Amino acid sequence: xxxxxxxxxxxxxxxxxxxxxxxxxxxxxxxxxxxxxxxxxxxxxxxxxxxxxxxxxxxxxxxxxxxxxxxxxxxxxxxxxxxxxxxxxxxxxxxxxxxxxxxxxxxxxxxxxxxxxxxxxxxxxxxxxxxxxxxx
Amino acid sequence: xxxxxxxxxxxxxxxxxxxxxxxxxxxxxxxxxxxxxxxxxxxxxxxxxxxxxxxxxxxxxxxxxxxxxxxxxxxxxxxxxxxxxxxxxxxxxxxxxxxxxxxxxxxxxxxxxxxxxxxxxxxxxxxxxxxxxxxx
Amino acid sequence: xxxxxxxxxxxxxxxxxxxxxxxxxxxxxxxxxxxxxxxxxxxxxxxxxxxxxxxxxxxxxxxxxxxxxxxxxxxxxxxxxxxxxxxxxxxxxxxxxxxxxxxxxxxxxxxxxxxxxxxxxxxxxxxxxxxxxxxx
Amino acid sequence: xxxxxxxxxxxxxxxxxxxxxxxxxxxxxxxxxxxxxxxxxxxxxxxxxxxxxxxxxxxxxxxxxxxxxxxxxxxxxxxxxxxxxxxxxxxxxxxxxxxxxxxxxxxxxxxxxxxxxxxxxxxxxxxxxxxxxxxx
Numbered sequence: 001x002x003x004x005x006x007x008x009x010x011x012x013x014x015x016x017x018x019x020x021x022x023x024x025x026x027x028x029x030x031x032x033x034x035x036x037x038x039x040x041x042x043x044x045x046x047x048x049x050x051x052x053x054x055x056x057x058x059x060x061x062x063x064x065x066x067x068x069x070x071x072x073x074x075x076x077x078x079x080x081x082x083x084x085x086x087x088x089x090x091x092x093x094x095x096x097x098x099x100x101x102x103x104x105x106x107x108x109x110x111x112x113x114x115x116x117x118x119x120x121x122x123x124x125x126x127x128x129x130x131x132x133x134x135x136x
Numbered sequence: 137x138x139x140x141x142x143x144x145x146x147x148x149x150x151x152x153x154x155x156x157x158x159x160x161x162x163x164x165x166x167x168x169x170x171x172x173x174x175x176x177x178x179x180x181x182x183x184x185x186x187x188x189x190x191x192x193x194x195x196x197x198x199x200x201x202x203x204x205x206x207x208x209x210x211x212x213x214x215x216x217x218x219x220x221x222x223x224x225x226x227x228x229x230x231x232x233x234x235x236x237x238x239x240x241x242x243x244x245x246x247x248x249x250x251x252x253x254x255x256x257x258x259x260x261x262x263x264x265x266x267x268x269x270x271x272x
Numbered sequence: 273x274x275x276x277x278x279x280x281x282x283x284x285x286x287x288x289x290x291x292x293x294x295x296x297x298x299x300x301x302x303x304x305x306x307x308x309x310x311x312x313x314x315x316x317x318x319x320x321x322x323x324x325x326x327x328x329x330x331x332x333x334x335x336x337x338x339x340x341x342x343x344x345x346x347x348x349x350x351x352x353x354x355x356x357x358x359x360x361x362x363x364x365x366x367x368x369x370x371x372x373x374x375x376x377x378x379x380x381x382x383x384x385x386x387x388x389x390x391x392x393x394x395x396x397x398x399x400x401x402x403x404x405x406x407x408x
Numbered sequence: 409x410x411x412x413x414x415x416x417x418x419x420x421x422x423x424x425x426x427x428x429x430x431x432x433x434x435x436x437x438x439x440x441x442x443x444x445x446x447x448x449x450x451x452x453x454x455x456x457x458x459x460x461x462x463x464x465x466x467x468x469x470x471x472x473x474x475x476x477x478x479x480x481x482x483x484x485x486x487x488x489x490x491x492x493x494x495x496x497x498x499x500x501x502x503x504x505x506x507x508x509x510x511x512x513x514x515x516x517x518x519x520x521x522x523x524x525x526x527x528x529x530x531x532x533x534x535x536x537x538x539x540x541x542x543x544x
Contacts, residue, residue, distance in 0.1 A: 012443065012453075013296060013436040015289035017185075017342055022285050023193040024163035028421040031160075035420065035479070045420075046479040049153075057159040061197030067251065070289055071443070071454040115203070148307065148317075149300040149432065151425035153478055158421050164285040171284065171343070181284075182343040206425055207307070207318040289457075295465040296435035303432075321425075329431040333469030339523070387475070 002132050003079035004037035010072045020067035027060055030092050030104055033076035037090075043127040053121050055088070055108045062104040072096050083128060086110070086117055138268050139215035140173035146208045156203035163196055166228050166240055169212035173226075179263040189257050191224070191244045198240040208232050219264060222246070222253055274404050275351035276309035282344045292339035299332055302364050302376055305348035309362075315399040325393050327380045330359070334376040344368050355400060358382070358389055410540050411487035412445035418480045428475035435468055438500050438512055441484035445498075451535040461529050463496070463516045470512040480504050491536060494518070494525055 008029050016022040038045045045055065068074060077093045086109050094102040109117045110124075144165050152158040170191075174181045181191065204210060213229045222245050230238040245253045246260075280301050288294040306327075310317045317327065340346060349365045358381050366374040381389045382396075416437050424430040442463075446453045453463065476482060485501045494517050502510040517525045518532075 009440075011436060012288055012439050013294050016284055017287035017289065017291045018190055018192060019289045020192070023196060024160045024167075024285065027160035027163070028419060031420050032417075044479070049478075054154055056154060056156070056203075057200060059197070059199040060159060061195070063195045064193060067192075070457075071452070145304075147300060148303050148424055149430050152420055153423035153425065153427045155425045160421060164283060167284050168281075180343070185342075206321075207316070290462055290464060292464070295468060296432045296439075299432035299435070326426055328426060328428070328475075329472060331469070331471040332431060333467070335467045336465060339464075 002037070002041065002128060003077055004033065004040045005075050005077045006033040006036040008032065008074045008076055010068055010070050010074065012070055015070050020069055023062070023064060026062050026064075026068075026094060026102055026104065027057075027106075029074070029076050029094065030060070030062075030078070030090075030106060033078040033092065034090060034106075037078050037080070041127040041131045043124050048121065048124070051121065052113055053118070053124075054111050054113070054115075056111060058087075058107045058109055060104065060106040062102055064102050066096075066099060066101045068094070068096065068101050074101065080128070083120060083125065086119060088120070138173070138177065138264060139213055140169065140176045141211050141213045142169040142172040144168065144210045144212055146204055146206050146210065148206055151206050156205055159198070159200060162198050162200075162204075162230060162238055162240065163193075163242075165210070165212050165230065166196070166198075166214070166226075166242060169214040169228060170226060170242075173214050173216070177263040177267045179260050184257065184260070187257065188249055189254070189260075190247050190249070190251075192247060192251075194223070194243045194245055196240065196242040198238055200238050202232075202235060202237045204230070204232065204237050210237065216264070219256060219261065222255060224256070274309070274313065274400060275349055276305065276312045277347050277349045278305040278308040280304065280346045280348055282340055282342050282346065284342055287342050292341055295334070295336060298334050298336075298340075298366060298374055298376065299329075299378075301346070301348050301366065302332070302334075302350070302362075302378060305350040305364065306362060306378075309350050309352070313399040313403045315396050320393065320396065323393065324385055325390070325396075326383050326385070327360070328383060330379045330381055332376065332378040334374055336374050338368075338371060338373045340366070340368065340373050346373065352400070355392060355397065358391065360392070410445070410449065410536060411485055412441065412448045413483050413485045414441040414444040416440065416482045416484055418476055418478050418482065420478055423478050428477055431470070431472060434470050434472075434476075434502060434510055434512065435465075435514075437482070437484050437502065438468070438470075438486070438498075438514060441486040441500060442498060442514075445486050445488070449535040449539045451532050456529065456532065459529065460521055461526070461532075462519050462521070462523075464519060464523075466495070466515045466517055468512070468514040470510055472510050474504075474507060474509045476502070476504065476509050482509065488536070491528060491533065494527060496528070
């Protein structure tokens with residue numbers, strides 16, 4: 001299983017009048033973590049899109065255990081347990097230090113410019129494989 | 137089961153470079169729908185907060201079936217199937233015309249200013265009850 | 273001078289930990305007001321884009337006089353004092369009831385898909401003219 | 409004149425259907441740069457707020473020269489030319505490499521919890537002075 005960890009500093013804009021981070025912003029952080037994971041396996045999302053591969057979110061969920069606050073330094077760990085023919089699942093931990101603030105899941109499929117579901121590009125599968133083997 | 141429906145016009149800001157609505161924005165719309173439901177049962181969220189009752193999101197999930205696009209007129213239907221001692225669950229349909237674009241769930245608990253979970257305020261339970269009976 | 277007024281209900285997401293609306297969100301509201309103005313002169317922005325005309329923001333400014341708060345019902349008045357060969361200026365008042373919360377300005381130019389500045393489309397100039405005359 | 413520079417990686421969420429960054433997001437980045445400047449002069453904004461000092465935006469403006477795009481690595485340079493009795497002005501350059509994408513200004517005043525304008529806290533003035541002298 002491949003994973004990558006990304007640091008996030010909570011922005012003032014991301015808080016709400018409850019004094020904590022507005023929940024929807026966690027999904028933006030998950031996306032930053034996904035983009036970073038793809039960067040780390042040398043398969044940048046920017047280049048995937050330039051090649052006509054898009055990776056929209058099919059579903060997402062998040063459980064909020066402890067609030068994040070302005071200026072907190074968080075780490076977002078994302079792992080991709082498996083990639084089947086078309087679906088990609090990603091699991092996340094949002095942590096402040098050792099403490100888990102939230103856990104989350106997203107599922108994705110590669111689509112072309114017309115939104116039609118297509119198989120993952122070769123480069124993605126090869127890089128996933130290469131980096132998984134490196135981790136063992 | 138009590139439900140309320142809210143209209144949303146998709147803002148340009150809510151789109152992303154894929155040309156469709158960025159997924160995290162659906163959770164903002166769900167919140168608008170919840171606030172509207174509370175307004176309709178004459179228990180406005182603004183007043184709940186003024187009385188020291190806050191209603192953070194404990195968990196949320198969304199399945200995206202069809203993309204929403206700039207300037208689309210959407211309806212967000214929210215229903216609250218049941219309220220137990222502390223947890224409130226809400227279910228949502230995001231529609232464009234008759235077509236369901238997304239389904240979603242959120243769970244909440246009332247907390248006080250210190251973030252401690254407390255029982256729902258009387259006014260909330262009474263208004264929920266009153267409006268449910270009116271629907272039969 | 274043509275103007276249009278749009279109602280905005282402040283979303284919880286738009287607040288920050290200061291308990292008031294985060295300033296950057298006003299610019300999203302200004303955009304909603306511009307889109308509404310174009311709708312009212314029967315020249316919807318969605319259709320302009322479909323015809324290859326885009327209207328990015330070249331500059332923007334806002335003065336905040338009084339804070340907006342969660343659940344406030346605001347009106348955004350936008351007027352277009354004049355349209356020269358390429359530049360379009362828009363002026364705004366953000367009001368809560370009679371009270372002015374903010375004043376703002378944005379400037380725009382029509383660009384094509386490649387981002388090159390082009391003259392406003394005929395339909396835009398004609399509709400602007402038609403609706404201005406109707407106002408006299 | 410004191411200045412600080414902050415790196416920003418453009419998030420997918422920050423783009424819009426024009427394929428570029430939505431203009432309002434620049435103001436969020438300016439805030440991140442301000443917070444970083446205060447951190448660097450050892451006067452963290454988080455602590456100012458804990459001491460009852462808030463620093464809302466009174467006005468802001470931005471000129472957009474070149475678009476920022478997804479995954480761009482930007483630098484935000486903020487400088488504070490002077491602090492008078494109550495008003496603080498900040499000037500910004502948003503750059504991609506050497507290229508200036510945008511210039512901006514914001515003005516602020518310290519307010520207390522009730523939103524009343526107050527003089528800047530001593531610690532802020534002292535730290536500003538200390539770090540300016542260090543730069544000469």
